[in-house]
Amino acid sequence: MSLAPSPPFTGRPRRAWRKDSVLPGFPLALGITLTWLSLIFLLPLSALLLRPWELGLSGFWTVVTDPRVLAALRISFGAAALAATINAGLGLLIAWVLSRYTFPGRRVVDALVDLPFALPTAVAGIALTAIYAPNGPLGAPLAELGIRIAYTPLGIVLALIFVGLPFVVRTVQPVLEDLDREVEEAARTLGATPRQTAWRVVLPALAPALLTGVGLAFARAAGEYGSVIFIAGNMPLRSEIAPLLIVIKLEQFDYAGAASVGLAMLALSFTGLLLLNTLQGVLARRGRA
């Protein structure tokens, strides 16, 4: 499955699959591709897939249906979904601002968006905790209002919003920049209101890219460990994330149990991405029709 934004549809008929390649030496290129993918992805993945069977099917099932594991999976994937949803809205807004307006400091803001990619996530977690802890500069006033962010599930969502934001912005922004303004102008001259233009013209064109970005942000957030453990509080059943349970199992030299939880996470992430991809395909087809 591909997560890259679909190329703009050119209207040409589909060609035979080997003609006119820019890259010479098709067998060599394909050979390198497959070898590389095997080394980097398939080998570690198959190790992950094989390990849980040391426990047998029932052992695997016992591990992943343990109430604490279920709670942790719910927290990890629930927080990731919530964070990805919030990022969908705010990421779209940021991409819009960055590609449609010029203002002083735009380049700086543009560069800032990439920061969560570059920053070690532990640093992000520590910084967010310092700010949102009940004695932090933002946490203190919030605590007076009775809102606690650090050491609650809200803190997890906050950290996940942080790590996921650039995925949405960076997938939507190029498509938005390529989008012809004439289309919007045409819509306006045909009598569409600004809201109609945004909703019926711009958003459908952006939807596939937006879904890709949200999918990436979701998948990244579900597996996030480094930033979350600092801010989560890590209370079992309440704010304990699935990757932490994996670490706990590893800490006890329970490799098979850890791999079982890992496999469950993989299956859930894969299902989530598959759903988003299907939705994206549907939207893309509708956009072309």
Added chain:
Amino acid sequence: MFDWLILERESEMMINLNRRAALIGGLASAGALAACAPRPNAAAATLLNVSYDPTREFYRDYNALFAQLQPALAGGVRVEQSHGGSGKQARSVVDGLEADVVTLALAADIDEMAKRGLIAPDWAGRLPNNSAPYTSTIVFLVRKGNPKAIRSWSDLIRPGVEVITPNPKTSGGARWNYLAAWDHGLKQGGGDPAAARDYVSALFRQVPVLDTGARGSTTTFAQRGIGDVLLAWENEAFLAIKELGAGGLDIVAPPTSILAEPPVAVVDRIVERRGTRDLAEAYLAGLYAPEAQDLAARHHFRPRNAEVSARYADKFVQLEMSTIADFGGWPAAQAEHFADGAVFDQIYRPQ
């Protein structure tokens, strides 16, 4: 400043690994040279000491002391350090980190290596005092002036008292915390395990944040202002007070606690292969020398040496301490309390 310690730990690990890679390359070329012109002790002898978090400052000073005490070695001796959570470090060694010696928080972590054939099963008897050259204990760190009047273990489960401790599943230090609490519950209940279990369950209901490691908990308590009392190793408590100035925190020694014995061992399989057994053994034996014992005391570990102990009698309050042997040793304690589904996990079963 603890924030930066955590980061530093990771980068230091990486540097150490890089150094090892360089070392392997260096040894290969040194080997080629040696084939042409044999020289005794060509390169500086090196040791890798894989340790846990709170020993960073102590071993930095001890390594310098050890190098001074080894004038016989022509090239001198260089000891490299790696620090991290005790369990994580043990796993790194199991997974192939070439440690000549390990100096960890728990005998259980060294037992795991012994189980996998890296270390002889009788390692604990090879050095005096169960191979633990220094000890520590679990104390309470409270806010300045002790506003919640916390004096004993029973005070910890009073309503409104928030207790900070790391997760015993991920932190060796936290297992000592847990066992010290269990010991109190047992004594309180006249030796009834059900009473101990009730006490420990009540205690963990007062815990709002479970960090994964001891330093993380210290940060949560001292920097983030969460909780009324931190259960900490005595050496960590001293360090936190020193780092923060005496202004913010006080140490309270509970009436009973547990004798924490951080053990040391030579990793047999590695020293055999690298030919560093003599040096590694000298390194660990040196920890029992009076100078090293004094150094340990200055770094807030309780020394074993009676003479040195006497000098630091004011610093280390005498407590009634149980030992891990009272719990039947680590394998038994591990199985009963910390294994999957054991007592600690049952505290967090959904009701």
